[in-house]
Amino acid sequence: MSFTIHGAGVSGGIAIGHAQLASHALLEVTHYTVAKNKIRSEKARFDRAIKTVQKELKNLEKHIPTDVPEAEFEAFINLHRMILEDSTLSETPKDLIESMSCNAEWALKLQLDHLVEQFSKIEDSYLRERKADIRQVAERVLKALLGRPGQAPVASIEENTIIVAHDLSPADVVVFKHHKFASFITDLGGATSHTAIVARSLNIPSVVALHQARTLIQENEMLIVDGTAGVVIVNPDETVLSEYRLRQEQWYLEQQKLKRIRRTKTATIDAVEVELQANIELPEDVKAAKENGATGVGLFRTEFLFLNRGDLPSEDEQYEAYRKVVNDMKGCPITIRTFDLGADKQVEGFSRVAPNPALGQRAIRLCLAEPKLFHHQLRAILRASAHGKIRILIPMLSNVHEIDQALHLIAEAKKSLDAEKIKYDKNVEIGGMIEVPAAALSIQTFLQKLDFISIGTNDLIQYTLAIDRADDAVAHLYDPMHPAILGLLSTIIKAANRVGKSVAVCGEIAGDPNLTRILLGMGLKSFSMHPAHLLTVKQKVLTSNVDELRIATQKILRTQNPDRIDQLVDAMNV
Ligand code: PEP
Ligand code: MG
Secondary structure (H helix, E strand, O other): OOEEEEOEEEEOOEEEEEEEEOOOOOOOOOOOEOOHHHHHHHHHHHHHHHHHHHHHHHHHHHOOOOOOOHHHHHHHHHHHHHHHHOHHHHOHHHHHHHHHOEOHHHHHHHHHHHHHHHHHOOOOHHHHHOHHHHHHHHHHHHHHHOOOOOOOOOOOOOOOEEEEEOOOOHHHHHHHHHOOOOEEEEOOOOOOOHHHHHHHHHOOOEEEOOOOHHHHOOOOOEEEEEOOOOEEEEOOOHHHHHHHHHHHHHHHHHHHHHHHHOOOOOEOOOOOEOEEEEEEOOHHHHHHHHHOOOOOEEEEEHHHHOOOOOOOOOHHHHHHHHHHHHHHOOOOOEEEEOOOOEOOEOOOOOOOOOOOHHHOOOOHHHHHHOHHHHHHHHHHHHHHHHHOOEEEEEOOOOOHHHHHHHHHHHHHHHHHHHHOOOOOOOOOEEEEEEOOHHHHHOHHHHHHHOOEEEEOHHHHHHHHHOOOOOOHHHHHHOOOOOHHHHHHHHHHHHHHHHHOOEEEEOOHHHHOHHHHHHHHHOOOOEEEEOHHHHHHHHHHHHOOOHHHHHHHHHHHHOOOOHHHHHHHHHHHOO
16 A cells, blocks of 8 residues: 655655665564463474574674674674573573463563663663664564564665664764665654754755654555655555656756856855855765865764764874864865764763753763863864864853853863974864854854854754754744744844854754755855755855845844745745
8 A cells, every 4th residue: 555654854855765674663563372282382483583593693794794894893793693692582582482371572572671671771871772782683583583584774774775763863873874775764853853964964865753654664665755855655656656766867967967066166146255064974974075065164063973882082083083074175174063962962971861951961061061071072173273274163052151161171272282292273263153042142242252153053943942853743843934043043143244253054954945045145154064955055055146135034034924934035036
């Protein structure tokens, strides 16, 4: 049966492929009673499933994907083998089959629930996170029991595979950078959640906030994912398939055509020069930034260097990563944001369960609470500044004390380098992200203390409209065109321009071509976005006239009616 599910589109384009259910969560497991005389054969069936998975893991070991570090892959397989062979997974379910006279799948599900609960209580965050591995191994056993062996959650990903997950963390998605697959879709998350942001950097069409996709879609079903419209079509018929194949081809051709403006100078019709820079998460993202003509890195989300590992990156390791970006960008400016950890990006040793993580110890708050960790990062950034133009960007500032403390810690880091006679750029600029309404409303003071500002609209919208950006239940309330947001943006940009300080927008709206013109109309001249959006936005800039846009923008800023605002913004884009 064909049906359609609607969610929030994360990145453009169309993917056509087969569903691979990730994090199976044992949703389909049925429970039935096994007659006493069949218990022995049910236990044997369970043993056979364990053996099948043992063989699978052995086979996987022989086929290390070329793009995954060998040691990392071996560690992954060894951990899964240990989990599989532990008696809590390979023996206890058989006791349950015996004591409860139940089927093997049900016994496995009960034992998995028990293990996950036990692991959830563990204080050590590394061990606690291992419950995902236990779940993956149990899923393998379950698939073997259901007669569908194989299909490792990550290792067997193929190019025409569409990952269907209930939820994925930003750390999960960053692992996907090592794999080639067509798309991923999730039930949870909003279009500006960090999961969606990383997905955008993978440059594959994806949709989040689908609510029920994981329950409704079956393994291997044919799917069409329209990442622009935020639509997933399950089991499409031939007519729909050929229509979407055509659209896919058109999309591809449009992308190819856009490449022609890659080297064109970015200026409007009335000769206003505009800077289009790239947001990156890892040093290897520089390749896409350069391919799409970025003139710098406007936001390096350094916290991704801290994810998916059992330890913390040392000062030297961080220095090498920052230096690599500087070298690879060949003289272009790099804005390095100090780590924005906390909330949905947790690392071992610093994660804590908070009642409202987005309002808790995140970003600069965590840096100030962990000055040693911050000190190492600051030294690493400063050391890299000896190799090219680097600016330091502090996330989530909300008051002057935080600015003062951050500046003090930067001065301390400089002093320690001076003492060791280590070179760095003495004039490195220090900027702040404006992403908390309090900062936006105190913008004059922030501008006095900082060299530049960058507006993080993802959080500014989250905190101004009081909507959790990671919560799919309120994703529909995310509205960059809310009069309050437009008013704040205009105030911030105007204030910075008035005092001649550099102001950029680095939230997701910077990469939305429908909003390019209203931002130009507010006086914005610097945008930072995912590389995949650079050329579409550039095309918009090249065909815009700022003089005209200023007048149209003033009219929008005087409007309170949301429908009328939408009409006026649409009119700007014709
Ligand atoms: C933002 O909040 O807009 C931003 C750029 O930072 P992040 O998305 O990483 O929170
Ligand atoms: Mg932010």
